[in-house]
Amino acid sequence: MVDKGTRSAGASAPPRSPAIGIDLGTTNSCVGIFRNGKVEIMTNDQGSRKTASLVAFTEDGLLIGEPATRQVTTDPANTIFNFKRLLGRRYTDPIIQNDMKTWPFEVVNERGWPKIRIDSKGEKRCYFPEKIQSMLLLKMKGIAESYLGEMVTDAVITVPAHFNEYQKQATRDAAKIAGLNVMRILKESAATGIAYKVLHSKGIMKDEHNILIFDLGGGSFDVSILSIHDGVLEMKSTSGDTHLGGEDFDSRLVEYFASEFKAKHRMDPTSDKIAMRRLRVACERVKRTLSTATEAAIEVESFFENIALKSSISRSKFEELCGDLFGSTLEPVRKALQYGKIDKSHIHDIIVVGGCTNIPRIQELLKEFFNGKELNKSISREESVAYGAALQAGILTQDSHILENLLLLDVTPHPLGIETVNGVMTFLVKSDTAIPTRISRGFSTCSENQPAVTIKIFEGYSSFTKDNNMLAKFTMTGIPQGGNGIIRIEVTFSLDADGTLEVTALHKPTGRRSKITVFIDKEHLLEDDTKDEDGVDYPIQEYKDATKASKV
Known part of the structure; x- marks a missing residue:
C-alpha cells in the first residue's frame, strides 16, 4: 500500500513550494525535482549527485553523508549505516539479530x-532507526x-517494493520528524517504471509492453513486472528480498579475508571493530573493482596488531564465495512471473x-534465465529511482502537461486479513491484488450471546496471526444477542488507488456499522495493547459460503 497524496493543485490553488522525489537508499540516497x-537530479555540497x-x-x-565516511574506520561504533534495514522490524527479528553480529555499533531492545x-x-544516547533516518532525510531536504x-516541504x-506496512510507516515517521510532508510512499520499482515510460516510450504505447525491473542495490532486492499500454503503467506483480544486496556480498569477502588472515598469522581479528570496519570498506572497493577486472588486490595497513593485510582475489573466487547469493536472485524473478501470470517469453524489456x-x-x-x-x-542504475520519484511528485502537483498521459496502477505487496478464532489468519486480500479493490466476507460470533466482535487486521503470509504483523484493530459493540454462529457480520476491506486501507464491519439486519482507516501508531505498538479496553477480545469466525469480491 502507498500513502495517499494530501493535496492536489487546482485552477485557484495558491502557489506552492516545489515537491521533490527522494530515493532513500541503504547505501546511497539521491534527490530530484x-x-x-x-527532471533535475540535485548535487550536494560535495558536488555529488548521490549522498x-x-x-x-x-x-x-553530526556528520551526514560524505563527511561521515571519514569516521567509518576511526570510530565505527558511532558511525551508523544500514539503518534502513532496521526500519519497521522487531528487535527479535532473526534478520536483525544476524546483522547485529557484524555491525560495529550497538543495537539495544526498547x-x-x-x-x-x-x-x-561521553554520554550514552539511544535512537530509534526512524530518528537516524530522519537525520538523513533532513540532509536530503537541505540539499x-x-x-x-x-x-521544501x-x-x-x-x-x-516488498516493504511491509510497518516499514513504510517508519519511513513516514522519519519524514515527519525531518519536517517533510509525504505526498506518497512509492515503490522503487514503480519509480523506475515511470522513468522508463517517460524516457523510452515514443508517445503512448497502444500495444501491451511488458517490462521486468531487476533492482539489486546495497541492501535490498526487488523484482517487479509492469505493463505499459495506452499511457497506463500497470504493476502486475512484485517479488524480492528486503534483506539482500551489496552489503551481503561485502560480508562474504570480509569473512574470506579475515579467515585468510587468521590462518596465516594465527590471530583472530574479528573482535576488533575498527579493524573489521576498515576491512569492510576495502572489500567494498574490491567488489566494485571485480565488476570491471578479473582480479583485485586488497591492502589494509596496520590491520590488526600492527600487521598489514595484503592479498588478492580473482573474480571467479568472488563468484564462488557469493554463488548461492547470486543464484538466489533468480527465485524472485520466477515468482514475479508466476504471480503476474506472464511467461518469460512475453517480457519485452x-x-x-x-x-x-x-x-x-x-x-x-539473468541473461541465461531469459x-x-x-x-x-540505458537507464541510470543509480539515479533512475530518484528520477521516477521526481516525476511522480510532478504528477501529484500537476506541474506539467507532459505528464498528463501517465497513470500508475499498483498492486498490494503482501496479503491482508483478519484474525479468526484460535489465532487463525483468514485472508481477504491476496498479495499482488490490483488496486483499487473492495473485498467482503461474512463472519459470525463464536459464543452464545456474544456482546461484541473484535476485528484485528493483519499483514503477512503465515496461517497464524502470531507470525504476522498486526496493523490495527477495532471492536464493534451493540450487536444483538444470539446463539453461537448465528449473528453474522460482514467485513469489508477497501483499498483505494493509493493503497489506503479502510476496514468496515457491518451487521446488515440492524445497519450497525464500525470502521477504521488503517494507520500504524508505533507508540501503540510499544505498549503492546492487543486487547480491548475491558481486557477482553471478542473473537470472530468465518461464516460458511459467504465470500464475495468486487473491484471498483
Whole structure:
C-alpha cells in the first residue's frame, strides 16, 4: 500500500513550494525535482549527485553523508549505516539479530523494538532507526533547498517494493520528524517504471509492453513486472528480498579475508571493530573493482596488531564465495512471473538498476534465465529511482502537461486479513491484488450471546496471526444477542488507488456499522495493547459460503 497524496493543485490553488522525489537508499540516497519540463537530479555540497546514507556522531556534532565516511574506520561504533534495514522490524527479528553480529555499533531492545546506542560527548544516547533516518532525510531536504534556493516541504519518498506496512510507516515517521510532508510512499520499482515510460516510450504505447525491473542495490532486492499500454503503467506483480544486496556480498569477502588472515598469522581479528570496519570498506572497493577486472588486490595497513593485510582475489573466487547469493536472485524473478501470470517469453524489456547489477555474474545469470535476451542498461542504475520519484511528485502537483498521459496502477505487496478464532489468519486480500479493490466476507460470533466482535487486521503470509504483523484493530459493540454462529457480520476491506486501507464491519439486519482507516501508531505498538479496553477480545469466525469480491 502507498500513502495517499494530501493535496492536489487546482485552477485557484495558491502557489506552492516545489515537491521533490527522494530515493532513500541503504547505501546511497539521491534527490530530484521535475521543473521546466524535465527532471533535475540535485548535487550536494560535495558536488555529488548521490549522498552516502551514513550518520556519524562526533564530539563536535553530526556528520551526514560524505563527511561521515571519514569516521567509518576511526570510530565505527558511532558511525551508523544500514539503518534502513532496521526500519519497521522487531528487535527479535532473526534478520536483525544476524546483522547485529557484524555491525560495529550497538543495537539495544526498547520494548520489543531496536534502538541504536551511541556515545555522544561521553554520554550514552539511544535512537530509534526512524530518528537516524530522519537525520538523513533532513540532509536530503537541505540539499534540495540549497539547490533550489527556497523552502521544501513536500516529497515523494521511495521504498523497496516488498516493504511491509510497518516499514513504510517508519519511513513516514522519519519524514515527519525531518519536517517533510509525504505526498506518497512509492515503490522503487514503480519509480523506475515511470522513468522508463517517460524516457523510452515514443508517445503512448497502444500495444501491451511488458517490462521486468531487476533492482539489486546495497541492501535490498526487488523484482517487479509492469505493463505499459495506452499511457497506463500497470504493476502486475512484485517479488524480492528486503534483506539482500551489496552489503551481503561485502560480508562474504570480509569473512574470506579475515579467515585468510587468521590462518596465516594465527590471530583472530574479528573482535576488533575498527579493524573489521576498515576491512569492510576495502572489500567494498574490491567488489566494485571485480565488476570491471578479473582480479583485485586488497591492502589494509596496520590491520590488526600492527600487521598489514595484503592479498588478492580473482573474480571467479568472488563468484564462488557469493554463488548461492547470486543464484538466489533468480527465485524472485520466477515468482514475479508466476504471480503476474506472464511467461518469460512475453517480457519485452529487462531493466537492470541498482549498483550490484554491474556484477558480471549477476548479468550472466539473468541473461541465461531469459534465454540470452539482452538486458536494458540505458537507464541510470543509480539515479533512475530518484528520477521516477521526481516525476511522480510532478504528477501529484500537476506541474506539467507532459505528464498528463501517465497513470500508475499498483498492486498490494503482501496479503491482508483478519484474525479468526484460535489465532487463525483468514485472508481477504491476496498479495499482488490490483488496486483499487473492495473485498467482503461474512463472519459470525463464536459464543452464545456474544456482546461484541473484535476485528484485528493483519499483514503477512503465515496461517497464524502470531507470525504476522498486526496493523490495527477495532471492536464493534451493540450487536444483538444470539446463539453461537448465528449473528453474522460482514467485513469489508477497501483499498483505494493509493493503497489506503479502510476496514468496515457491518451487521446488515440492524445497519450497525464500525470502521477504521488503517494507520500504524508505533507508540501503540510499544505498549503492546492487543486487547480491548475491558481486557477482553471478542473473537470472530468465518461464516460458511459467504465470500464475495468486487473491484471498483
